[in-house]
Amino acid sequence: MSRQAQCWQAKNFTLQCGATLPQVRVVYQAYGELSGDRGNVILYPTSYGAQHGDIDWLIGPGGILDPTRWFILIPNMLGNGLSSAPSNGDLVGLAEQGLYFTHLDNVTAQERLLREVFGIEQLALVYGWSMGAQQAYHWGALYPDRVERIVALCGTARTTDHNRIFLESLRSALTADPAWNGSGFEGIPERGFRTFARIYASWAASQAFYREGVYYQLGYDSLEDYLWRGWELSYRKRHPGNLVAMLDTWLRCDVSQNPVYQGDYRRAMVAIRAKTLVMPGATDLYFTPEDCAAEAALIAEAEYRPIPSIWGHRAGNPYQNAEDAAFIRQAVQSWLPH
Numbered sequence: 007m008s009r010q011a012q013c014w015q016a017k018n019f020t021l022q023c024g025a026t027l028p029q030v031r032v033v034y035q036a037y038g039e040l041s042g043d044r045g046n047v048i049l050y051p052t053s054y055g056a057q058h059g060d061i062d063w064l065i066g067p068g069g070i071l072d073p074t075r076w077f078i079l080i081p082n083m084l085g086n087g088l089s090s091a092p093s094n095g096d097l098v099g100l101a102e103q104g105l106y107f108t109h110l111d112n113v114t115a116q117e118r119l120l121r122e123v124f125g126i127e128q129l130a131l132v133y134g135w136s137m138g139a140q141q142a143y144h145w146g147a148l149y150p151d152r153v154e155r156i157v158a159l160c161g162t163a164r165t166t167d168h169n170r171i172f173l174e175s176l177r178s179a180l181t182a183d184p185a186w187n188g189s190g191f192e193g194i195p196e197r198g199f200r201t202f203a204r205i206y207a208s209w210a211a212s213q214a215f216y217r218e219g220v221y222y223q224l225g226y227d228s229l230e231d232y233l234w235r236g237w238e239l240s241y242r243k244r245h246p247g248n249l250v251a252m253l254d255t256w257l258r259c260d261v262s263q264n265p266v267y268q269g270d271y272r273r274a275m276v277a278i279r280a281k282t283l284v285m286p287g288a289t290d291l292y293f294t295p296e297d298c299a300a301e302a303a304l305i306a307e308a309e310y311r312p313i314p315s316i317w318g319h320r321a322g323n324p325y326q327n328a329e330d331a332a333f334i335r336q337a338v339q340s341w342l343p344h
Contacts, residue, residue: 009035009036009037009276011033011035011058011088012033012034012035012036013031013032013033014031014032014115014118014119014122014123015028015029015030015031015032016030016032016115016118019115019314021105021106021107021108021111021248022108022110022264023104023105023106023107023108024110025105026243027090027096027097027103028096028136029090029096030084030089030090030096030115031090031094031096032081032082032084032087032089032090032115032116032119033058033059033081033082033088033294034058034079034081034082034119035059035079036077036078036079036253037061037062037065037073037077037079038070038072038073038074038075038076038077038078039077039078040077040124040126041077042253043102044124044125044126044127044128045128045130046075046076046077046130046162047076047077047078047079047120047124047126047128047129047130047131047294048071048076048077048078048079048122048129048130048132048133049079049116049129049132049133049142049145050078050079050080050132050133050134050138051063051073051080051081051083051112051116051132051134051137051138051142052081052082052083052086052137052138053083053134053135053136053137053138053265053323054136054137054253055086055240055241055244055249055252055284056086056254057082057087057088058080058082058088058233059072061080061135061138061152062080063324063325064325064331064334065078069335070331070335070338071072071133071338072341073075073127076342078129079120079124080192081112081115081116081119081157083093083107083112083123083137083141083252083255084111084112084250084255085107085248085251085254085255086248086252087244087245089115089298090243091243091245091247091248091251092190092248092250092251093247093248097110097263100225102279104239104269106251106254106255106258107251107254108255108263109140109141109144109255109258109259109261109297110148110263110264111145112141112144112255113141113144113145113148113149116141116145119147122194124163127152128152128154129152130152130154130155130163130343131143131154131155131156131157131341131342132146132153132155132156132157132280133156133157133159133338134158134159134161135159135160135161135163135322135323136155136160136161136293136319136322136323137161137252137255137256138159138160138161139158139159139160139161139162139293139322140161140163140256140259142156142157142158142161143156143158143161143162143163143261143278143301144163144261146277146278146279146280146282146305147261147262147267147274147277147278148191148264148266149343150277150278150279150280151279153279154280154281155272155280155281155282155283155341155342156278156280156281156282157283157285157337157341158282158283158284158285158291158298158299158340159286159287159322159323159334160285160286160287160293160313160319160321160322160323161276161298162259162292162293162297162301163260163261163274163301164259164260164261164271164299165256165257165259165260165270166260166297168292168294169292169293170257172205172292173253173256173257174237174251174257175205176202176205176206176249176253177250177253177254177257179198179201179202179205180195180198180199180202180246180249180250181198181250182198182201183195183196183198184197185198185246186198190247191245191246191247194242194245194246197270198246199238199241199242199246200238201243202238202241203233203237203238203247203261204207204233204235204237204238204242205335206237207233207236207237209291209292209318210291210318210319210321211289211316211317211318211319211320212289212290212316212317212318213289214227214316215287215289215302215316215317215318217321218316220316220317221304222237231275242261242276261274261275262274262275267334272304275301275304275305276304276305276306278305278306279307280307280311281307281308281341282302282305282307282308282309283308283309283311283332283337283338283341284298284299284301284302284305284308284309284310284311284338285311285312285313285322285334286298286299286312286313286322287312287313287315287317287319287320287321287322288312288314288315288321289314289315289316289317289318289321290318290319290321290322291318291319292319293319295312298310298312303342311337313330313333313334314333315329315330315333322334
């Protein structure tokens with residue numbers, strides 16, 4: 007069963023960047039029932055721009071994640087507007103300090119939430135798509151004895167140079183708008199949103215997706231209609247400052263950039279002991295199959311199983327695509343203990 011979203015809070019939370027938040031908040035949603043031995047926990051971190059209600063479509067009896075068997079927790083990522091973010095007051099007066107969030111911050115907060123609220127020490131699975139997969143890899147490296155399994159869909163443990171160019175173009179689209187004052191937005195970045203959405207749409211789906219006109223099958227009247235309703239309107243629901251904050255986290259993604267591994271990427275990847283299912287989209291343009299395969303090769307208990315899809319990056323979050331959802335459901339069910 008699903009419950010109302012809850013909020014974990016901590017005072018004087020020091021971020022990896024060195025800034026201290028007087029208060030940090032992580033809003034989370036729980037599904038299912040925690041077993042007596044606390045051995046049925048699945049952690050499902052959010053992805054870029056998403057809040058828990060955007061990604062819980064796959065939770066349900068017989069779904070990709072089944073709450074009749076598993077206790078599933080979705081913690082909202084720092085910066086997404088529900089948890090601490092530029093839009094909700096937790097960062098007031100700190101922007102000039104060069105504040106940013108990292109996945110070390112996310113995982114540190116999540117670990118405390120699990121332990122302090124639920125007494126959870128072990129995770130049966132960390133399931134993540136895109137930036138959620140980045141957090142899953144961080145969990146595996148930072149807490150190798152406490153994560154039994156990982157399912158990483160369309161994501162890597164560190165941001166590649168090629169991916170960085172995509173992210174910088176998105177960030178530039180928003181911050182080149184006249185509404186940006188150097189540390190925040192003084193209004194709605196009208197031109198910024200339009201440019202941002204078109205850059206995103208061009209990378210998130212494959213050339214074959216557009217060549218075959220899949221957006222017509224989804225009910226859009228034209229390519230322009232798809233770009234407006236399918237992309238721009240969706241991102242206009244998010245505060246632009248939050249979108250920049252999450253981009254800054256993504257840009258800094260590196261599983262080894264923390265006090266534990268001190269920049270030794272290979273050592274961080276080799277440290278992951280969890281049985282790890284690496285599932286890139288076969289046509290993903292920014293978390294490419296080649297990049298994901300190279301990371302899978304560093305993890306002792308990894309299996310590489312790409313999603314055969316023309317949906318590009320969105321193959322890993324197929325709420326509009328029953329074929330890819332069925333492929334993922336079968337793979338995940340085979341990965342979980344029976």
